Amino acid sequence: MVRSVRWQAPAGEVLDLEFKRIVSFARLHVIAQSVTIRADRDVKLVVESGINGQMTNTGSQHFSEGEKRLYDGAVMQYTQTTIQSKIDFFFNTRLRFFKNGTEQQEKGFITMDRRRIDMRYTLELAAGEALTIEKISTVHTSRDKDAEGVDFKEMQTRTLAQAEEAQAMGYQALADESAAAWNERVWDRVAVTVESEDEFDALALHFAQYHLYVMTPAHDNRMNVGAKGLSGEAYKGHTFWDTEMFILPYFNFTDPAIAKSLEEYRYLSLPGAHKKAASNNYKGAQFPWEAAWLDDGEVTPVWGAADIVTGLPTKIWSGFIEEHITADVVYGLWQYCTVAGDQEFMDKSGYELMMDTAIYWVSRMTEKEDGKLHILDVVGPDEYKEHVDDNAFTNYMAHWNIKKAIEYHDLLKVEKPELFAKLDAKLGLAEAYAQWTGALDRIFLPQPHEDGVIPQNATYLQLKDIDLTKYKNQDHVGSLFDDYNLEQVNQIQVSKQADILLLFLLMEDLFDHKTKQANWDYYEPRTLHDSSLSLSTHCILANDLHDTELAYQLFRRAAAIDAGPDMKSSSAGIHAGSVAGIWQCAVFGFGGVRMLGGKLRIRPALPKAWSRLDFSLYWHGQKLHVVQTPGSVTVENLTGTAPVEMELVGEQISLTDSVTRSL
Numbered sequence: 172m173v174r175s176v177r178w179q180a181p182a183g184e185v186l187d188l189e190f191k192r193i194v195s196f197a198r199l200h201v202i203a204q205s206v207t208i209r210a211d212r213d214v215k216l217v218v219e220s221g222i223n224g225q226m227t228n229t230g231s232q233h234f235s236e237g238e239k240r241l242y243d244g245a246v247m248q249y250t251q252t253t254i255q256s257k258i259d260f261f262f263n264t265r266l267r268f269f270k271n272g273t274e275q276q277e278k279g280f281i282t283m284d285r286r287r288i289d290m291r292y293t294l295e296l297a298a299g300e301a302l303t304i305e306k307i308s309t310v311h312t313s314r315d316k317d318a319e320g321v322d323f324k325e326m327q328t329r330t331l332a333q334a335e336e337a338q339a340m341g342y343q344a345l346a347d348e349s350a351a352a353w354n355e356r357v358w359d360r361v362a363v364t365v366e367s368e369d370e371f372d373a374l375a376l377h378f379a380q381y382h383l384y385v386m387t388p389a390h391d392n393r394m395n396v397g398a399k400g401l402s403g404e405a406y407k408g409h410t411f412w413d414t415e416m417f418i419l420p421y422f423n424f425t426d427p428a429i430a431k432s433l434e435e436y437r438y439l440s441l442p443g444a445h446k447k448a449a450s451n452n453y454k455g456a457q458f459p460w461e462a463a464w465l466d467d468g469e470v471t472p473v474w475g476a477a478d479i480v481t482g483l484p485t486k487i488w489s490g491f492i493e494e495h496i497t498a499d500v501v502y503g504l505w506q507y508c509t510v511a512g513d514q515e516f517m518d519k520s521g522y523e524l525m526m527d528t529a530i531y532w533v534s535r536m537t538e539k540e541d542g543k544l545h546i547l548d549v550v551g552p553d554e555y556k557e558h559v560d561d562n563a564f565t566n567y568m569a570h571w572n573i574k575k576a577i578e579y580h581d582l583l584k585v586e587k588p589e590l591f592a593k594l595d596a597k598l599g600l601a602e603a604y605a606q607w608t609g610a611l612d613r614i615f616l617p618q619p620h621e622d623g624v625i626p627q628n629a630t631y632l633q634l635k636d637i638d639l640t641k642y643k644n645q646d647h648v649g650s651l652f653d654d655y656n657l658e659q660v661n662q663i664q665v666s667k668q669a670d671i672l673l674l675f676l677l678m679e680d681l682f683d684h685k686t687k688q689a690n691w692d693y694y695e696p697r698t699l700h701d702s703s704l705s706l707s708t709h710c711i712l713a714n715d716l717h718d719t720e721l722a723y724q725l726f727r728r729a730a731a732i733d734a735g736p737d738m739k740s741s742s743a744g745i746h747a748g749s750v751a752g753i754w755q756c757a758v759f760g761f762g763g764v765r766m767l768g769g770k771l772r773i774r775p776a777l778p779k780a781w782s783r784l785d786f787s788l789y790w791h792g793q794k795l796h797v798v799q800t801p802g803s804v805t806v807e808n809l810t811g812t813a814p815v816e817m818e819l820v821g822e823q824i825s826l827t828d829s830v831t832r833s834l
């Protein structure tokens with residue numbers, strides 16, 4: 172990031188300051204900053220900088236006072252431990268000074284205060300001279316994988332050495348190294364480029380890809396993506412279904428190793444999922460709605476904002492009953508294994524997760540008088556409807572989960588008896604199988620009414636309809652709550668975000684065009700898109716319904732959430748899932764890319780504003796390069812070591828080299 176400031180001091184001196192900073196993409200622990208200062212006359216400067224341990228997370232100080240040290244009169248080290256979780260943090264930093272490019276040996280004085288350590292330098296700067304101050308820092312924690320088994324003192328020594336190595340390289344070399352890593356790993360490898368009438372579109376896609384990488388802890392499978400990435404404190408860094416439904420697809424298709432790490436996290440967090448199921452008297456694995464450290468289990472806060480009517484805090488029910496997450500997780504994992512062709516991961520973790528969660532779903536269902544199995548008292552994706560029965564999205568996803576478990580049970584029994592025996596010993600497959608097969612055809616799956624509309628839940632269609640115009644044209648998200656509380660919203664046909672419509676993307680071939688259109692016509696006007704996850708889903712679906720221009724408008728709205736002119740929309744942090752949705756709009760929407768029944772499909776349609784869309788995909792280890800123009804699509808298998816089976820614009824092909832089709 173580069174920032175230029177012209178500052179006029181009270182006595183009239185004019186200073187030009189250019190700040191530059193990077194968090195290295197090549198060295199996990201390194202942060203580098205530089206500021207170049209020029210003055211219009213001779214000035215005296217006092218420079219004070221160091222490590223500020225007084226930083227808070229929305230008011231909370233997490234750290235103990237810690238140890239502060241100065242090495243060689245220049246390198247500052249601050250080691251602190253978090254009060255609750257006892258994680259050690261090791262910070263090292265140093266300032267270096269250059270005048271017109273030549274390093275200066277400046278003598279500084281150390282200042283220490285509560286929770287801070289700084290160096291103070293007094294410098295003379297002549298008119299027109301360029302003074303550059305570099306600050307190169309490192310951050311390590313005792314939780315880092317490379318810190319395992321290393322004691323506190325040794326970490327202090329080791330991190331100091333790493334900091335000194337980076338400090339010796341200097342800002343520019345670190346910035347160049349980081350830029351080269353970006354090019355190698357992202358921009359020269361998998362950049363999505365678009366030629367559009369409006370250059371914002373290309374910018375938005377770059378913005379999305381940039382954030383997807385900076386927010387994803389690709390180096391550590393014990394961590395996942397926070398709902399606000401690393402850019403804000405809202406949602407406390409917790410991981411939601413946003414990962415599997417919105418973020419994971421990007422990595423499935425462009426960086427499978429990262430996708431794998433995100434799903435390993437889910438496998439490693441099974442103890443937490445067992446804990447949650449058991450605490451609710453269910454069997455198997457129930458994934459937490461909000462997840463953090465592996466064995467934490469459920470971490471959704473229980474209380475939220477004040478209720479406009481009662482003035483009391485509103486209870487957040489998602490942590491208790493927003494249960495579709497469990498099927499979403501295995502759907503994501505299955506998508507990863509299928510797109511990447513990662514059979515090893517399926518063997519190691521996938522089958523087990525599929526079955527363990529299917530065990531949970533059966534234990535979660537209730538038989539009613541109609542002889543059907545119902546899922547009662549849930550929150551579906553549309554969080555404006557709490558305590559509903561038979562949320563269509565949840566029921567269909569649970570049904571899919573159990574169906575897959577049965578399919579894999581049958582397959583493993585015949586083809587992988589050893590693995591089958593292992594899973595049987597762990598999960599008790601005889602009993603589980605009897606329950607799955609006994610349940611599958613009895614699971615209540617809401618069907619379309621005569622007009623094609625599928626009830627989002629058992630009561631939605633009977634709720635009162637109100638004029639939503641004011642809220643559809645709202646100037647701030649959630650304006651409905653200026654007038655109603657959640658209890659009242661529960662009684663109105665209004666949705667926060669895509670619910671049943673998302674199902675049409677995940678299970679595209681289960682529903683025909685007419686049903687999709689009927690549900691779009693019914694639900695979209697009642698959806699306020701108050702979750703940032705909603706617009707990208709609608710954009711892709713509008714494409715599927717062949718309304719490319721509407722899809723384009725929705726793409727622009729989705730992209731504007733974080734990349735647009737409203738600076739306040741991201742004040743609590745960017746919306747990680749929504750940012751990934753920008754990529755989905757381009758590749759799944761206008762690119763028409765989908766994994767269907769284990770096969771790749773590409774069915775492109777560009778909006779009028781776009782003259783070219785260019786992206787890369789990985790499929791079973793083969794890298795494909797796709798170029799779309801209004802009249803044609805070219806797909807090239809750049810790896811070319813195995814044929815890729817796909818449906819391209821309605822035609823089944825097997826691709827080892829390159830193919831062009833007109834549109």
Ligand code: BGC
Nearest residue numbers: 398411412413554702704748
């Ligand atoms: C949405 C959820 C989402 C969460 C985190 C909520 O506002 O309704 O679907 O998972 O934000 O992004």
